[in-house]
Amino acid sequence: MKIVTTTLELKDKVTIASKALAKKSVKPVLAGFLFEVKNGNFFICATDLETGVKASVNCAEISGDARFVVPGDVLQKLVKVLPDETTELSLEGDNLVITSGSTVFRITTMPADEFPDIAPAESGISFEIDTSLLEEMVEKVIFAAATDEFMRNLNGVFWELHKGFLRLVASDGFRLALAEEQIENEEETNFLLSLKSMKEVQNVLNNTTEPTVVVRYDGRRVSLTTNDVETVMRVVDAEFPDYRRVIPETFKTKVVVSKKSLQESLKRVMVIASKGSESVKFEIEENTMRLVSRSPDYGEVIDELEVQKEGEDLIIAFNPKFIVDALRRIETEELEMNFVDSTSPCQINPLDISGYIYIVMPIRLA
Amino acid sequence: MKIVTTTLELKDKVTIASKALAKKSVKPVLAGFLFEVKNGNFFICATDLETGVKASVNCAEISGDARFVVPGDVLQKLVKVLPDETTELSLEGDNLVITSGSTVFRITTMPADEFPDIAPAESGISFEIDTSLLEEMVEKVIFAAATDEFMRNLNGVFWELHKGFLRLVASDGFRLALAEEQIENEEETNFLLSLKSMKEVQNVLNNTTEPTVVVRYDGRRVSLTTNDVETVMRVVDAEFPDYRRVIPETFKTKVVVSKKSLQESLKRVMVIASKGSESVKFEIEENTMRLVSRSPDYGEVIDELEVQKEGEDLIIAFNPKFIVDALRRIETEELEMNFVDSTSPCQINPLDISGYIYIVMPIRLA
Numbered sequence: 001m002k003i004v005t006t007t008l009e010l011k012d013k014v015t016i017a018s019k020a021l022a023k024k025s026v027k028p029v030l031a032g033f034l035f036e037v038k039n040g041n042f043f044i045c046a047t048d049l050e051t052g053v054k055a056s057v058n059c060a061e062i063s064g065d066a067r068f069v070v071p072g073d074v075l076q077k078l079v080k081v082l083p084d085e086t087t088e089l090s091l092e093g094d095n096l097v098i099t100s101g102s103t104v105f106r107i108t109t110m111p112a113d114e115f116p117d118i119a120p121a122e123s124g125i126s127f128e129i130d131t132s133l134l135e136e137m138v139e140k141v142i143f144a145a146a147t148d149e150f151m152r153n154l155n156g157v158f159w160e161l162h163k164g165f166l167r168l169v170a171s172d173g174f175r176l177a178l179a180e181e182q183i184e185n186e187e188e189t190n191f192l193l194s195l196k197s198m199k200e201v202q203n204v205l206n207n208t209t210e211p212t213v214v215v216r217y218d219g220r221r222v223s224l225t226t227n228d229v230e231t232v233m234r235v236v237d238a239e240f241p242d243y244r245r246v247i248p249e250t251f252k253t254k255v256v257v258s259k260k261s262l263q264e265s266l267k268r269v270m271v272i273a274s275k276g277s278e279s280v281k282f283e284i285e286e287n288t289m290r291l292v293s294r295s296p297d298y299g300e301v302i303d304e305l306e307v308q309k310e311g312e313d314l315i316i317a318f319n320p321k322f323i324v325d326a327l328r329r330i331e332t333e334e335l336e337m338n339f340v341d342s343t344s345p346c347q348i349n350p351l352d353i354s355g356y357i358y359i360v361m362p363i364r365l366a
Numbered sequence: 367m368k369i370v371t372t373t374l375e376l377k378d379k380v381t382i383a384s385k386a387l388a389k390k391s392v393k394p395v396l397a398g399f400l401f402e403v404k405n406g407n408f409f410i411c412a413t414d415l416e417t418g419v420k421a422s423v424n425c426a427e428i429s430g431d432a433r434f435v436v437p438g439d440v441l442q443k444l445v446k447v448l449p450d451e452t453t454e455l456s457l458e459g460d461n462l463v464i465t466s467g468s469t470v471f472r473i474t475t476m477p478a479d480e481f482p483d484i485a486p487a488e489s490g491i492s493f494e495i496d497t498s499l500l501e502e503m504v505e506k507v508i509f510a511a512a513t514d515e516f517m518r519n520l521n522g523v524f525w526e527l528h529k530g531f532l533r534l535v536a537s538d539g540f541r542l543a544l545a546e547e548q549i550e551n552e553e554e555t556n557f558l559l560s561l562k563s564m565k566e567v568q569n570v571l572n573n574t575t576e577p578t579v580v581v582r583y584d585g586r587r588v589s590l591t592t593n594d595v596e597t598v599m600r601v602v603d604a605e606f607p608d609y610r611r612v613i614p615e616t617f618k619t620k621v622v623v624s625k626k627s628l629q630e631s632l633k634r635v636m637v638i639a640s641k642g643s644e645s646v647k648f649e650i651e652e653n654t655m656r657l658v659s660r661s662p663d664y665g666e667v668i669d670e671l672e673v674q675k676e677g678e679d680l681i682i683a684f685n686p687k688f689i690v691d692a693l694r695r696i697e698t699e700e701l702e703m704n705f706v707d708s709t710s711p712c713q714i715n716p717l718d719i720s721g722y723i724y725i726v727m728p729i730r731l732a
Contacts, residue, residue: 074664077637083630095665103634107665264449268469271443298440299461299473 001037001064003089005057007100010087011079013044013055016229019203021072022048027114032069034115035096037062045118046072051200052118056228060086069110070096078105118232124218127185129166131213131226135205137168137179138198140329140356145195146172157198158240159222160190169243175322175360176246177329191217192240197233204231246359248345251338253311255284256351259335263327265303269293270320272301279363280320284339285313293320316342317363323348326358367403367430369455371423373466376453377445379410379421382595385569387438388414393480398435400481401462403428411484412438417566418484422594426452435476436462444471484598490584493551495532497579497592501571503534503545504564506695506722510543511536511561523564524606525588526556535609541688541726542612543695557583558606563599570597612725614711617704619677621650622717625701629693631669632686635659638667639686645729646686650705651679659686682708683729689714692724 014033022030025048034045042057068091084101091097091109098105138157146154151172160167167180193201201224205213208226216223223232269280273293283290289307294300316339327335332350339346342365348358380399388396391414400411408423434457450467457463457475464471504523512520517538526533533546559567567590571579574592582589589598635646639659649656655673660666682705693701698716705712708731714724 071664074637074641077640081630081634081637083634102670103667104669105638105665105667108663264447268444268447268449271440271447272471274443275440297474298437299471301469301471303470304468 001066001089001091002061003037003042003057003059003063004061005042005059005087005089007079007082007085007087009058011082013057013228014075014079016203016207017044017046017053017055018072018076019200020046020048020051020053020231021076029069029110029112029114030116031072032110032115033072033075034069034112035066035109036112037064037066039065045115047116047118049116050194050234051197052116052232053200054118054230054232058228066091067112068094068096069112069115070107071110074107078107124216125161125185125187125189126214126216127161127166127183128212128214129181129183131205131208131211133181134213134215135202137166137181138202138205140179141168141170141177142195142198142202143170143325143329144172144175144177144358145170145198147195149195152194152236153192153238153240156192156194156236156240158190158192158243161185161187162190163188169240171241171243171246174319175325175358176243177326177356177358178243178247179356181355189217190240191222192236192238193222193233194236197222200231200233204229246345247357248338248340248347248359251311251340251347253284253309253314253339255289255337255339256308256334257289257305257337259327259330259333261305262335263324265291265305266320266324266327268303269301270324272298273320278319278321279317280323281315281317281365283315284309311339314339314342315365316346317365318346318360319363322360326360329356329358367432367455367457368427369403369408369423369425369429370427371408371425371453371455373445373448373451373453375424377448379423379594380441380445382569382573383410383412383419383421384438384442385566386412386414386417386419386597387442395435395476395478395480396482397438398476398481399438399441400435400478401432401475402478403430403432405431411481413482413484415482416560416600417563418482418598419566420484420596420598424594432457433478434460434462435478435481436473437476440473444473490582491527491551491553491555492580492582493527493532493549494578494580495547495549497571497574497577499547500579500581501568503532503547504568504571506545507534507536507543508561508564508568509536509691509695510538510541510724511564512538513561515561518560518602519558519604519606522558522560522602522606524556524558524609527551527553528556529554535606537607537609537612540685541692541724542609543692543722543724544609544613545722547721555583556606557588558602558604559588559599560602563588566597566599570595612711613723614704614706614713614725617677617706617713619650619675619680619705621655621703621705622674622700623655623671623703625693625696625699627671628701629690631657631671632690632693634669635667636686636690638664644685644687645683646689647681647683647731649681650675677705680705680708681731682712683731684712684726685729688726692726695722695724 036043082100087100095106158169210226214225269291275295281292291303334351402409448466453466461472524535576592580591641661647658657669700717
């Protein structure tokens with residue numbers, strides 16, 4: 001086997017594949033990269049059994065066939081420090097010899113027999129979507145998912161294809177985020193991807209320069225394909241709750257407020273709220289929203305901001321972190337807060353733009 | 367009591383004083399700032415008993431006298447989020463009322479009785495030194511100190527005034543760094559400051575815009591004074607070892623090498639060295655220095671670089687981290703490595719510039 005490639009291409013593909021590397025594994029091969037050299041192609045693969053990546057490396061020269069595993073940690077560090085523009089790979093017995101400039105690495109390899117197959121989903125439903133659009137949708141919902149891995153049905157993002165729309169939904173039981181966009185596929189289906197898989201999705205979208213990505217679902221696995229790289233993820237075998245039930249249908253109070261003003265006001269009241277109560281009271285009357293937080297040990301803070309209000313006056317309390325999280329994902333200068341009453345969920349959404357809603361449960365008033 | 371000041375000045379002085387705040391303290395007052403309003407002056411003080419800071423706050427208006435303690439964590443966060451350019455402080459019973467724009471904080475204070483006195487060193491030896499020069503000297507030696515707090519005599523930096531020079535020395539037993547500069551003081555003295563105090567020294571130098579700083583030592587405490595802020599530190603009551611004994615007087619091999627080339631070569635060999643041995647062999651012959659590292663599990667790396675050599679050929683091994691640490695502090699493009707033999711300390715210093723030397727012990731060759 002002999003391979004000649006640019007050092008940059010080698011580094012890029014190792015970095016892309018490394019995100020699927022098993023961090024702690026009982027199987028040593030899973031902490032390594034599979035090198036597959038066959039029919040003039042060179043693939044670098046990694047998997048932690050939940051997600052898998054198969055990256056094709058563009059090479060100036062590929063000869064011979066080979067299949068072996070390279071220790072993950074060493075390879076990741078090594079590709080970052082190779083001195084020359086070009087790198088040559090060859091085998092000396094069980095050693096992978098990596099030569100670049102006046103530097104020679106001889107790395108002990110492992111046999112590939114135990115490396116699991118990362119077969120991609122070959123049939124099933126598929127659609128193409130704008131990379132940056134999907135990236136944005138993921139970013140707008142992923143933070144709302146439960147971080148506890150034992151809450152299997154909430155520790156991820158729910159994907160729904162419905163009436164020509166792709167809808168992503170995440171919830172941890174206290175709040176829910178929903179983003180939707182039109183796609184060119186009229187089929188009806190849905191699946192749940194774990195938070196870990198979703199981070200892999202983000203990684204793929206973030207690392208590709210391709211304007212679009214193909215998503216494929218075969219009932220068991222989801223794959224994302226961009227030019228040289230295929231990423232495969234297992235779907236979670238758990239039922240996502242019926243999210244439609246928590247979205248209010250009518251509202252009694254509507255507040256329009258500047259996003260920046262609300263963000264800064266929340267920063268101020270959180271100085272006190274973060275010292276114990278984790279609760280901020282919103283007192284809405286006429287065109288004023290007053291944010292109040294008290295701590296028995298440290299004192300209190302009162303902060304007032306101007307808003308436009310329609311409907312009834314209201315006093316309601318929230319965990320301020322849950323509001324801050326949503327504001328970060330809203331791109332408009334002004335936003336709507338839609339309320340029913342002090343015990344019902346509040347809906348936050350950008351002003352006059354559809355496609356994103358955020359639902360947050362209030363805290364019981366003391 | 368009533369105080370009016372700019373929000374920025376309040377924030378700056380709280381931030382400066384906060385570095386002396388006790389992180390975990392049995393005494394709650396030490397986790398707070400002392401506010402001292404007296405004779406038209408407003409001081410913010412903090413101390414963890416080892417170091418103390420007394421910062422004078424410039425105010426547009428100061429009236430009344432008061433002395434109380436404000437919770438540290440809340441105040442630090444609060445001063446960063448005040449909305450208006452101006453902030454007003456007043457007292458309502460035991461509450462400090464902080465008003466800025468349409469935000470009002472009422473913070474519970476604590477009595478100041480238990481707050482320890484942070485009296486500065488008033489007499490003793492003192493000298494003035496260029497702020498950036500002292501900052502540079504500290505940066506060049508502090509990393510070589512022992513990080514273990516139980517090694518009291520090495521867990522700090524030794525200051526020596528000798529024949530019109532200020533010399534700073536730090537060592538952890540494996541390596542030693544020494545920086546010296548001329549000062550305008552002919553007195554002979556020395557003292558040891560703990561690593562924690564030295565970080566406070568760095569903080570002071572880093573945060574002042576004053577071109578010079580006054581250092582004062584009274585036998586028990588050291589103080590650094592810049593315009594509005596006095597920082598007091600206790601010296602360590604332990605004997606720093608006789609560092610002169612470890613500095614070699616003559617050498618048998620001298621290597622001149624490009625700092626950048628050596629840094630990059632070390633990065634490469636550390637990929638393997640960091641997987642167990644923490645050892646790199648330097649093979650010096652003619653005008654070549656070959657860096658070699660081997661790991662029984664992962665393989666080996668050989669890296670060659672060009673050098674200028676005088677004297678004998680040599681094979682010697684080092685922990686590469688100890689060399690990397692020194693290179694970061696050398697500002698010249700080329701540096702000298704001066705050797706006696708494979709078991710004696712090596713001296714690294716900038717090429718043709720005095721004022722900084724670094725001594726590192728070799729590792730026994732396998």
